[in-house]
Amino acid sequence: MENANNDPAGTSTLKAFSLTIPMLILTFMMLSGQKPAGPAGPFALAVTYITYNAVFFLMIKNRKTDRYRAALYFVSSVLFVISFISHMLEARGTMAFTEDTLYNCQIPFCHIVFTMQLIPIALSKTIFFPGTMIGGFASIGEMIVLWIGFSLALGRGWCSWGCFFGGLDDGFSRFMKKAMIPKIDGRLKLMPYAVFIAVALSSAALLYPTYCSWVCPYKSVTEYEQLNSVEAVIKTIIFVSLFAALVIVLPLLTKKRTQCGYFCPFGAMQGATNYISPIGVVFDREKCADCMLCVKNCPTSSIDAENVKNGAAGISCVKCGKCVDICPRGAARFHVKGTPLTSNAEPQRLLFLYPAFLFFATYSGGWFMNAISKLVRTVF
Amino acid sequence: MNKIKSALGYLWAVAAIILIPVMFIGLEKFTKSMVEASGIKVSTIFTGGEVLKAYDKNGYKVTVQKAVFPALVGESPTGFTQVSFLADKRESIAGIDENIDYDGDGKNDYNVKIDVKKPEATITPLDESVAGLYKLFTLNKGWGVRVLVKKKS
Numbered sequence: 001m002e003n004a005n006n007d008p009a010g011t012s013t014l015k016a017f018s019l020t021i022p023m024l025i026l027t028f029m030m031l032s033g034q035k036p037a038g039p040a041g042p043f044a045l046a047v048t049y050i051t052y053n054a055v056f057f058l059m060i061k062n063r064k065t066d067r068y069r070a071a072l073y074f075v076s077s078v079l080f081v082i083s084f085i086s087h088m089l090e091a092r093g094t095m096a097f098t099e100d101t102l103y104n105c106q107i108p109f110c111h112i113v114f115t116m117q118l119i120p121i122a123l124s125k126t127i128f129f130p131g132t133m134i135g136g137f138a139s140i141g142e143m144i145v146l147w148i149g150f151s152l153a154l155g156r157g158w159c160s161w162g163c164f165f166g167g168l169d170d171g172f173s174r175f176m177k178k179a180m181i182p183k184i185d186g187r188l189k190l191m192p193y194a195v196f197i198a199v200a201l202s203s204a205a206l207l208y209p210t211y212c213s214w215v216c217p218y219k220s221v222t223e224y225e226q227l228n229s230v231e232a233v234i235k236t237i238i239f240v241s242l243f244a245a246l247v248i249v250l251p252l253l254t255k256k257r258t259q260c261g262y263f264c265p266f267g268a269m270q271g272a273t274n275y276i277s278p279i280g281v282v283f284d285r286e287k288c289a290d291c292m293l294c295v296k297n298c299p300t301s302s303i304d305a306e307n308v309k310n311g312a313a314g315i316s317c318v319k320c321g322k323c324v325d326i327c328p329r330g331a332a333r334f335h336v337k338g339t340p341l342t343s344n345a346e347p348q349r350l351l352f353l354y355p356a357f358l359f360f361a362t363y364s365g366g367w368f369m370n371a372i373s374k375l376v377r378t379v380f
Numbered sequence: 381m382n383k384i385k386s387a388l389g390y391l392w393a394v395a396a397i398i399l400i401p402v403m404f405i406g407l408e409k410f411t412k413s414m415v416e417a418s419g420i421k422v423s424t425i426f427t428g429g430e431v432l433k434a435y436d437k438n439g440y441k442v443t444v445q446k447a448v449f450p451a452l453v454g455e456s457p458t459g460f461t462q463v464s465f466l467a468d469k470r471e472s473i474a475g476i477d478e479n480i481d482y483d484g485d486g487k488n489d490y491n492v493k494i495d496v497k498k499p500e501a502t503i504t505p506l507d508e509s510v511a512g513l514y515k516l517f518t519l520n521k522g523w524g525v526r527v528l529v530k531k532k533s
Contacts, residue, residue, distance in 0.1 A: 026401055029401075030401070030404055098518075098520070099517040099518050099519065100518065100519045100520040102426075102517075103426075103428065103464075103517055103519065103524060104519075105422055105426050105427055119452070120423070120452060121420060123452055123453050124452065124453055124454075125418065125419045125420045125421065126420070126421060126422075126423045127420060127421070127422050127423060128423045128425065128426070129422065129423075129426070130422070130426040131422065132422070133415045133420065133421060133422060134411060134412060134415055139411070140420075140422070141411040141412070141414060141415045142407060142411050144411075144414060144420075145403065145407060145410045145411050145414055146403065146407070149399055149400065149403035150400075152396070152399065153396035153397075153399050153400055154396065204452055205452075207423065207425055207450060207451075207452065208425070277396070278389060278392035278393040278395075278396055279393055279396075336389040336390055336392075336393045337389045337392070338385035338386050338388055338389030339385075339386045339389045339390065340382065340386065343386075348393075351390075351393040351394070351396075351397070352393075354397045355396045355397045355399070355400045358397075358400050358401060359400050362400075362401075362404050
């Protein structure tokens with residue numbers, strides 16, 4: 001049987017273009033305001049605008065979500081690293097943060113830090129992080145608003161459409177044709193919850209963000225402490241080792257997003273928001289042939305045989321759409337909660353795709369343009 | 381019942397489409413409102429606390445911050461007070477030797493000496509609430525120290 005979600009004929013070009021028009025308008029509104037300064041700015045805006053909308057058009061035309069999302073997500077994460085590092089070099093002259101940065105509370109805030117602030121916020125409305133609430137580069141307040149808005153709309157879709165780091169291990173998990181380590185012990189799926197509890201409690205006890213200070217793999221590609229003490233050297237060795245293992249090597253060997261699915265404390269916490277978001281991934285039992293392709297291919301191991309039997313992806317589902325793309329019978333689909341499974345799957349996929357893609361384009365478009373602009377300036 | 385559930389599901393999904401652009405367009409305003417309404421703030425362990433006074437002396441600006449006693453809940457019995465010395469360039473500060481009144485009662489509470497060449501700071505308590513040096517740190521345009529203090533009864 002053909003994949004009902006992914007009719008090989010796809011959507012007609014005219015219809016796909018018509019459905020892309022709202023995205024063309026909205027992304028123009030959102031991206032034009034973020035155009036980088038300088039002569040390369042208009043070029044960067046044009047490249048970004050065309051790239052994102054071409055990808056969205058292909059998602060509609062070919063009725064595939066993950067195939068195009070993953071490619072753009074990887075590129076966007078690489079460009080995030082380029083944009084972030086170049087910003088740090090311009091602002092500080094080094095990727096290392098100095099005591100001045102720390103004591104003036106100028107460390108950019110990242111969503112992963114939320115996991116360490118839940119207890120302090122609940123108990124004393126205090127954030128134990130050297131950032132700014134309003135203004136400056138990546139303020140805490142802006143990140144809180146974006147996170148709340150996104151979580152209400154898309155739940156843990158953050159990890160496939162919002163997180164600026166997620167594209168890296170997502171990308172590396174797709175480079176090999178076959179997994180050299182095809183099976184991962186199911187118990188390891190509990191690891192992110194253990195990390196979450198450990199960093200939430202230790203940060204509350206020690207009054208500083210322990211995950212950021214000691215084990216965040218992404219410190220390797222963003223910013224790090226100045227290497228002027230033994231402690232700083234040990235931390236850097238940990239950051240680089242974890243980055244190499246969880247973001248590059250293990251995703252290559254397992255074809256899984258090992259950092260996101262097996263370590264990230266934010267992912268563990270964000271899973272709970274899947275309960276409140278309106279759209280999830282389900283399996284139509286009447287169409288399902290129990291081939292378990294979705295189980296084998298889920299990049300975060302969020303689907304097991306039990307989930308398939310119960311008709312819904314696990315709570316850790318990142319809504320990347322891979323299972324929806326590959327299901328040969330169209331049993332895996334995006335589904336608006338409360339609606340019958342007999343409803344047409346494609347309009348419901350679009351209801352997910354519009355907010356998810358618009359967030360992705362608006363949020364990542366800024367650094368995408370910025371990195372292109374800087375690369376153009378460097379080359380020419 | 382099923383129709384109501386279905387209608388609510390679609391309503392929530394459509395609301396999500398509207399929510400995303402509205403959130404970005406009003407991001408600055410929403411952020412300000414959220415920060416004001418929630419009262420969430422960055423811990424004084426990082427900010428160093430409220431500025432008590434700032435004045436110019438010996439070619440640099442002295443900024444004295446009130447003592448803070450950061451804790452997860454309430455206040456810790458011991459805390460610190462921060463003072464910074466800023467000039468146009470850090471190199472233009474040859475050395476620091478200042479008496480500091482950190483609580484604004486008109487009496488000096490400690491003396492701070494910074495040997496910028498080593499670099500090393502020495503704290504001489506002039507009040508029993510002062511416990512000693514917590515940390516000396518470099519700033520782009522000067523120097524800063526955190527001094528350990530005990531709560532005054």
